[in-house]
Amino acid sequence: MGSNNRDYMRDEIGSGLPSWGHDVPTTKWLIIVSVGLFFAQTIFTHDVSLDDSAVPRVAVASLRSSVEPVAQAMFAVTKSYAEEWLLLEPDKLLHGQIWRAVTYVFCHPRNAPFAIVFNMIALWYLGSSLERMYGSREFLWFYLASAAFCAVIFAAFSLKLYLPQPLIGANAPVLAMLALYATHFPRRELLFFGLIPIQIRVLLLIYVVVDVFQILQAFKGEGPWTRVAYMSELWGAAFGYLYRQQNWRLEGIAEVFDFGRLKRSLRRATTSRNLKVFHPEVSTSGLDEQVDAILAKIHEQGSESLTERERSILKRASEQAKHRL
Template sequence: MGSSYRDYMQDRDDQGPTWGHDTPTTKWLIVVTVIVFFLQVFMTHRAPVRSSGPSVDAGQSATVQLVSQTFHGMQPSFVEDWLLLDDAKVRSGQIWRLVTYVFCHPRDNAFSILFNMLVLWFLGSILERGMYRSSELLWFYLTTAVLCGLVFVGFGYFMRLPDPLLGSSACVMALLTLYATHYPTREILVFWIVPVQIRVVLLIAVALDVFTIVNAYQGNQSWVVVAYLTSLWGIAFGYAYRRFDLNLTAFMETFDPRRLRRSVRNLSARRRLKVFQPEPTVNLNEEVDAILAKIHEQGSESLTDRERAILQKASERAKNRM
């Protein structure tokens, strides 16, 4: 289990969100995301941006072209050029984008980052303080990002995706799913007014995404839209994580270089170690009797080296007993 006491707090109602020292993962995820957003806003560069189509100067990267389509009329950002999830760039080797895209949010929609960070603070701090270790929650968040990013890249292998992927919605929905598996009947205020059980909110979100997939299957809309349903993939991973009781921290520790070095050293030491193998226990008295009978019949000259050694061993053992 990610924590040995995951269900310890399940029925307690006093474990609300917090910004204390016992929730470092939640705090740092929020801090890093907010910093990246400000860098998105201020670290821009001048480049021709056409809102009427995807074409830009030939010297510009495909990522800049996609960003230009996403933020019509806005200058491209250096941060977005390097951090957004461009499926073509990932396939060319820029695998860091599978993680970094969740720390970016649309510059023209401050509500997106505000909503996601509020939900992250509310859910993350409760889960981190009450049921999961900080390292486990961090690996859960990053693993969700990577898996949902891989799904997006997979869609890009079969179709042209017009825009890059950004935003932490997949990770937030995975946290919401994890929280709902612990507290399914807890109520949240939708639009800060209507109280709704959290499992109902989750089912509505799933139903909307499934409806989008059905529409694409029926040909009512493009399959490209389905590629951007990262919230659904996040919900699926959150459910699988809870269902199979995964322990991501223990799994990641198997790749710890220090741990691998210790394992190699221990293996080498075991190979060099000479293990004493005691001789099998036998009935020494019976062997001595047989040897003495042989001496009586054939003489002492007929004894082999092994038989002489057995007699010597029996003689020494008899002396030690005196």
């Protein structure tokens, strides 16, 4: 663990302003990829008929009852190629498209641009400090693992509930970062909506209380459980808290999937199997004298005193004697 992870260094590191430079490459590239994908979602789209089998019947009925008359006549909806391959759809995840467990956090709703703006500002502010504290590789694994953690919970809900929409957005890792940041700097203040100063721990508490209230409503039958299934921010906050309390370190996961290291290990194992042990042959000249010396040693010290070389000489002499017969 580097000096940046020591307790007495954290205040100094965390007190710095968020940065956009060589010291936080993971934060920088997470933002670049997310923003780039948002534009790809918006630009690369295609029309899908509402009667198409790709659109759920429940969604078709909902759209037909809510869209304007002109749109009702067209019965079409625009879909994004990126969203079709990257969003978290539980049935596709359970059928082997495991990349969706993390790729959904790089997409954001096209009709809500403020969602990506808020998440990217939070990623820049929180991620810069956390990456300097934990290191770039560990921070990347933390970001992706928080997404996968929430994906598993979302998929578990889908086994019992019909979830009409896929999961999208970076709410899970953002709240995971907020929870982890709050465990380090609970009293640090930021400007909520750019206007209201609020402590990090208070902001986190507001998110948690609102979500817990909705869970209680669902228990009482006053709210739908489907709303609870989409609370990725709550599961993300739980992951961030557990990460700090359990002192997890996720960078070791990379070693398990280090295919270069696995390839080298297999190469060494294959090479060792193909190696042949070289046993120097005993010269035929003077073999009888060597045998006589070995027999004398057996007479004086017993056969247990023989070395492997001496035993091999006796075996060779025995084989030669058999060939002469």
